Amino acid sequence: MNSPGDSESPGESSPGGFSAVGNAPWGIIHNGIDFLPAKNLTAFRSVSTGVVSDISMWKNDISLKWQVNVRIRFNSTYTLEYIFETFSANQADGQGQLSYLNISVGKTLLSGDPIGQLFTAGAGSHLHLMLWKDGTATFPDGYFSQEARSSVLNLIHLTYPNCALCY
Numbered sequence: 001m002n003s004p005g006d007s008e009s010p011g012e013s014s015p016g017g018f019s020a021v022g023n024a025p026w027g028i029i030h031n032g033i034d035f036l037p038a039k040n041l042t043a044f045r046s047v048s049t050g051v052v053s054d055i056s057m058w059k060n061d062i063s064l065k066w067q068v069n070v071r072i073r074f075n076s077t078y079t080l081e082y083i084f085e086t087f088s089a090n091q092a093d094g095q096g097q098l099s100y101l102n103i104s105v106g107k108t109l110l111s112g113d114p115i116g117q118l119f120t121a122g123a124g125s126h127l128h129l130m131l132w133k134d135g136t137a138t139f140p141d142g143y144f145s146q147e148a149r150s151s152v153l154n155l156i157h158l159t160y161p162n163c164a165l166c167y
């Protein structure tokens with residue numbers, strides 16, 4: 001996998017990596033990697049070749065905020081999920097996020113192709129990137145290219161110096 005964003009954008013950071021356990025530096029079990037852009041409408045890209053299998057806008061039952069989930073099927077084993085979390089309780093902002101996506105179900109994406117821009121409607125809005133393997137959220141370390149891995153780790157280190165990518 002490549003990096004999902006232009007990770008060197010000034011001020012972009014990551015508030016958390018992947019953790020199957022609660023005693024990670026970010027303090028929670030977290031089934032993906034977060035990307036918190038410095039500015040509104042930051043573009044995110046496909047990290048690998050795949051086919052868009054689902055796009056859904058919904059109100060998160062726990063946070064009560066609107067989000068758009070995009071699934072990209074890599075093969076019969078692996079699916080990537082991009083969750084554009086607006087951090088807004090307004091449905092119109094969920095619709096806004098949907099309108100900033102450049103994809104439709106069935107579209108084939110190559111690595112690096114644009115998926116859409118994150119609409120930072122509320123404070124803390126970010127992209128949550130997950131890797132599913134046979135339906136289970138999977139430890140993504142080892143799937144990134146060397147360059148992408150160090151770029152993602154550098155982002156996380158802005159918030160948690162010296163931490164690992166996954167726990």
Ligand SMILES: [Zn+2]
Binds near residue numbers: 127
């Ligand atoms: Zn997250």
